[in-house]
Amino acid sequence: xxxxxxxxxxxxxxxxxxxxxxxxxxxxxxxxxxxxxxxxxxxxxxxxxxxxxxxxxxxxxxxxxxxxxxxxxxxxxxxxxxxxxxxxxxxxxxxxxxxxxxxxxxxxxxxxxxxxxxxxxxxxxxxxxxxxxxxxxxxxxxxxxxxxxxxxxxxxxxxxxxxxxxxxxxxxxxxxxxxxxxxxxxxxxxxxxxxxxxxxxxxxxxxxxxxxxxxxxxxxxxxxxxxxxxxxxxxxxxxxxxxxxxxxxxxxxxxxxxxxxxxxxxxxxxxxxxxxxxxxxxxxxxxxxxxxxxxxxxxxxxxxxxxxxxxxxxxxxxxxxxxxxxxxxxxxxxxxxxxxxxxxxxxxxxxxxxxxxxxxxxxxxxxxxxxxxxxxxxxxxxxxxxxxxxxxxxxxxxxxxxxxxxxxxxxxxxxxxxxxxxxxxxxx
Numbered sequence: 347x348x349x350x351x352x353x354x355x356x357x358x359x360x361x362x363x364x365x366x367x368x369x370x371x372x373x374x375x376x377x378x379x380x381x382x383x384x385x386x387x388x389x390x391x392x393x394x395x396x397x398x399x400x401x402x403x404x405x406x407x408x409x410x411x412x413x414x415x416x417x418x419x420x421x422x423x424x425x426x427x428x429x430x431x432x433x434x435x436x437x438x439x440x441x442x443x444x445x446x447x448x449x450x451x452x453x454x455x456x457x458x459x460x461x462x463x464x465x466x467x468x469x470x471x472x473x474x475x476x477x478x479x480x481x482x483x484x485x486x487x488x489x490x491x492x493x494x495x496x497x498x499x500x501x502x503x504x505x506x507x508x509x510x511x512x513x514x515x516x517x518x519x520x521x522x523x524x525x526x527x528x529x530x531x532x533x534x535x536x537x538x539x540x541x542x543x544x545x546x547x548x549x550x551x552x553x554x555x556x557x558x559x560x561x562x563x564x565x566x567x568x569x570x571x572x573x574x575x576x577x578x579x580x581x582x583x584x585x586x587x588x589x590x591x592x593x594x595x596x597x598x599x600x601x602x603x604x605x606x607x608x609x610x611x612x613x614x615x616x617x618x619x620x621x622x623x624x625x626x627x628x629x630x631x632x633x634x635x636x637x638x639x640x641x642x643x644x645x646x647x648x649x650x651x652x653x654x655x656x657x658x659x660x661x662x663x664x665x666x667x668x669x670x671x672x673x674x675x676x677x678x679x680x681x682x683x684x685x686x687x688x689x690x691x692x693x694x695x696x697x698x699x700x701x702x703x704x705x706x707x708x709x710x711x712x713x714x715x716x717x718x719x720x721x722x723x724x725x726x727x728x729x730x731x732x733x734x735x736x737x738x739x740x741x742x743x744x745x746x747x748x749x750x751x752x753x754x755x756x757x758x759x760x761x762x763x764x765x766x767x768x769x770x771x772x773x774x
Contacts, residue, residue, distance in 0.1 A: 350505040350624070358595075358612065361386050368413050373406045381410045384417055390590065390611050390626040392418070397451065399444075401425050421447055467507050474514040475501070481521055486533040488521045500616030505624065532667060564680075564687035566659035568633045569694035573654075574646035575629030576622075579731050581650070583607060583744040592618050592630040598752060602654070605745045622646070633657055633694060634719045643726040651720075651732040652741060661687060 361382025362375060368385070369378055383389035384398075392398070400411035401423045411420050424440055426433030445456050475498055481488050497517065501510050524530070573580060573591075580586055587607040593599040595612045603610035611627050621627050622645050629646065631654075637643065661683040671679065689712065695703035697718045707713045716722050720730050733741075753761050 358383075361388060369406075369409060373409075374404075377406045377410050381413065384414055387609075388611070390613070390621060394624070394626055397421055399423065419451070470511040471501070471507055471514075474511040474518070478514050478518045478521075481518060481525070484525060484530070486531050488525045488530045490531065496614075496616050500614070503617040503620050505620055564661040564683040566661060566687040566690035567694045568657035568659055568690075569635060569698070570633065570653040571631045571655050571657055572634050572637075573629060573631045573650040573652060574637060574642055574728075575648050575650075576625070576646050577628050577648070579648050579650070579729055581731055581733065581737055583741055589628045590626075592621065592627045598748070601748045601751070602745050605748050606741065634698070634723075635694060637728075638716065638719070638722055638726070643723060643728045647727060647729055649723060649728050649730045651730060652738055654741065659687075659690060 359375065359379060362378045363382075364386050365378035365382035369381060380389075384392045387393055395418060397419045398411070398414055399421050400407060400414075402408055402425050408422075411422055414420050421444065423444060424436070426436045426440075448454065449456055478497065479494070482494065497514065501514070504510055575589060575591070577589060578585065583606045586603070589608045591603050591608045591610050592613045593603060593610045594615075600610045600612065611621075613621060613627070618627075618630060619640060622630065622642075630642075634649075634651070637646075637649070663679075668676065688706070689710070692703040692707045692712075693714060696707060696714065697704070697716075697720070704713070704717060720732070724730055749761075
């Protein structure tokens with residue numbers, strides 16, 4: 347029917363203090379989080395929504411929607427409290443009332459045919475997810491719970507629902523085929539997580555379980571994180587003023603962009619491309635090698651090469667699994683991880699350093715198809731602004747208070763060691 351349906355943000359406690367200025371402190375944290383994101387304008391989907399559809403499942407939500415109506419049009423659906431014939435009649439009337447509201451507000455006609463078509467599409471989506479979930483009955487499992495969560499939760503933010511079944515079915519077939527070839531996880535205990543909110547909180551719980559205890563093997567690197575946007579070339583901190591920039595959920599990233607005058611938006615990568623396509627955010631930051639594969643140039647015409655942070659990667663293994671290997675196998679795995687890290691660093695730096703990465707990749711016979719990221723992005727219409735040392739310093743000066751504030755959190759000795767490492771690299 348042409349509408350894009352999204353959920354309100356309730357994946358962080360960051361906005362709860364703002365919510366408690368209006369709502370009782372003893373309300374459900376999810377309600378306070380959602381309301382807080384709406385009140386503070388930190389949820390891009392709420393910011394760009396035309397109407398908020400609520401329901402009367404609890405008194406806390408009723409109060410939240412009452413206050414939300416001060417920011418946005420709110421339609422509250424009255425739900426029947428009993429599974430009776432009378433309740434069904436009430437529910438039917440409520441659906442018709444909601445339909446009439448949408449038709450009047452958006453000046454459209456919602457026909458039975460359109461409803462059946464939409465219902466069919468969503469049933470196909472659910473069936474495809476069911477087929478994917480069925481693979482988790484395999485033992486060992488073909489994928490982690492976090493991987494499955496990313497697919498299922500991420501699909502809720504895909505606006506063109508008609509393409510989801512084919513995409514999910516293709517993934518299901520791929521996992522099934524790989525499983526038949528012996529590609530799957532090691533056998534491990536399984537834990538069912540219930541009563542956990544949908545969103546970032548779920549991801550944290552799953553990740554905490556699956557990542558409990560690690561052994562470090564080697565370092566890799568994704569590269570320097572650069573900036574792209576759809577508005578204008580960014581060469582000074584003032585150019586960022588008021589821009590909505592998608593960042594990862596680290597408070598350090600949020601503090602950095604706020605210091606530059608931007609409006610950082612915490613968003614999972616699975617949601618980001620849809621948000622970029624819809625104009626929900628103005629820009630994003632990531633390693634340069636990620637821009638071309640996802641066709642960032644179709645939506646963002648401006649890139650700023652500012653090297654504001656480098657993105658390291660750690661190769662780790664579960665200690666219990668590590669101990670199960672013989673000393674000889676451990677030595678081989680450790681060596682392989684080190685080589686993998688060097689290869690990853692080479693891929694991240696090719697075309698961006700003094701030629702060292704290119705020579706290394708040539709020596710192992712693994713030169714990628716693209717070796718000039720600047721030239722490639724320019725060839726597809728992206729304007730690349732490579733900042734001078736003086737221009738870069740202006741951004742560093744603007745964010746200096748953030749560095750000072752975080753020294754005590756990270757540890758001053760660690761910060762000093764990092765600064766010494768950077769100084770030694772600059773001297774070379």
